[in-house]
Amino acid sequence: MLEISKLVKRYGHDEAVLKGLDLVVEDNSVVAIVGASGAGKSTMLRCINRLVEPSSGSIRLNGNELVNLRGAALRRARRKIGMVFQGFNLIDRLTVMENVLAGRLGYVSLYQAISRRYPQADIERAFQLMERVGIAQYANKRADELSGGERQRVGVVRALMQEPELLLADEPTASLDPRTSEQIMMLLQSLASELSLPVLINIHNVAQAKTYTERIVGLRHGKMIFDGKPAEFDKDALDAIYGGIEAPDETVSDPQATEQQTDKQHADKPRQRDKGLDEVKHDQA
Numbered sequence: 032m033l034e035i036s037k038l039v040k041r042y043g044h045d046e047a048v049l050k051g052l053d054l055v056v057e058d059n060s061v062v063a064i065v066g067a068s069g070a071g072k073s074t075m076l077r078c079i080n081r082l083v084e085p086s087s088g089s090i091r092l093n094g095n096e097l098v099n100l101r102g103a104a105l106r107r108a109r110r111k112i113g114m115v116f117q118g119f120n121l122i123d124r125l126t127v128m129e130n131v132l133a134g135r136l137g138y139v140s141l142y143q144a145i146s147r148r149y150p151q152a153d154i155e156r157a158f159q160l161m162e163r164v165g166i167a168q169y170a171n172k173r174a175d176e177l178s179g180g181e182r183q184r185v186g187v188v189r190a191l192m193q194e195p196e197l198l199l200a201d202e203p204t205a206s207l208d209p210r211t212s213e214q215i216m217m218l219l220q221s222l223a224s225e226l227s228l229p230v231l232i233n234i235h236n237v238a239q240a241k242t243y244t245e246r247i248v249g250l251r252h253g254k255m256i257f258d259g260k261p262a263e264f265d266k267d268a269l270d271a272i273y274g275g276i277e278a279p280d281e282t283v284s285d286p287q288a289t290e291q292q293t294d295k296q297h298a299d300k301p302r303q304r305d306k307g308l309d310e311v312k313h314d315q316a
């Protein structure tokens with residue numbers, strides 16, 4: 032469980048970018064963070080994984096306080112937080128398998144990492160996860176030979192290799208075509224429940240947020256002004272969050288109609304084949 036309390040972030044002497052955020056995210060729960068450009072979405076994710084130093088407040092992951100951790104304790108905490116990026120952040124000249132194994136860097140010795148002698152258990156787990164997301168056949172291909180959707184799956188598997196207790200995704204679909212975006216959102220949704228992970232997704236695409244997450248949090252100028260179910264995210268919520276700015280990729284009409292459309296979208300879409308992550312889950316227990 033992720034518990035954020037009174038989180039404030041101020042860059043230098045500027046006005047605070049995050050103004051006292053409170054948020055609790057249970058395991059198994061996929062939360063979309065929406066908001067206009069500059070609302071503070073990325074800053075919030077970066078405070079959680081401590082790429083950015085919070086100015087004040089508390090961020091607890093499964094009861095452990097992340098704010099103020101330093102050195103080895105911070106490294107240990109960070110490896111429990113998987114991150115998926117808009118631009119995938121793969122090393123192009125390395126193979127898919129090598130990129131995936133990079134998710135173990137926080138766990139292996141420097142010698143093992145440099146000589147690429149990862150434990151057999153890591154390699155087996157990498158194959159399991161790659162099979163689960165449908166990229167095992169590319170294990171020995173260079174990362175830059177894959178399509179965008181395949182590359183993002185590599186990014187997801189790399190994050191899962193960390194055995195995360197929390198998964199953060201910063202605009203994971205923004206570089207992908209609509210169909211591939213939907214597949215990645217479905218994948219994140221099913222992995223959250225298979226691995227019992229809280230997942231936070233920064234996303235500009237409100238339609239995708241409504242379809243593929245069970246909770247939407249709306250930020251405006253660093254304050255949380257909406258926190259509710261997709262069905263409750265109506266035109267008023269959209270106006271409050273985007274305040275006259277046109278929301279990307281969606282015009283919200285009657286919420287009921289939107290619900291029906293959402294149901295239809297679900298019905299039309301084949302669910303990601305659940306090839307069972309029981310073993311992986313077991314490993315993580």
Ligand SMILES: Nc1ncnc2c1ncn2[C@@H]1O[C@H](COP(=O)(O)OP(=O)(O)OP(=O)(O)O)[C@@H](O)[C@H]1O
Pocket residue numbers: 042048066067068069070071072073074075
């Ligand atoms: N390193 C930094 N130094 C100073 N100001 C920053 C820094 N990073 C972000 N900001 C400012 O903080 C505010 C929030 O930025 P942030 O990137 O968190 O917003 P966002 O909601 O993720 O926007 P977008 O959707 O465009 O990515 C912006 O005004 C931005 O200019």
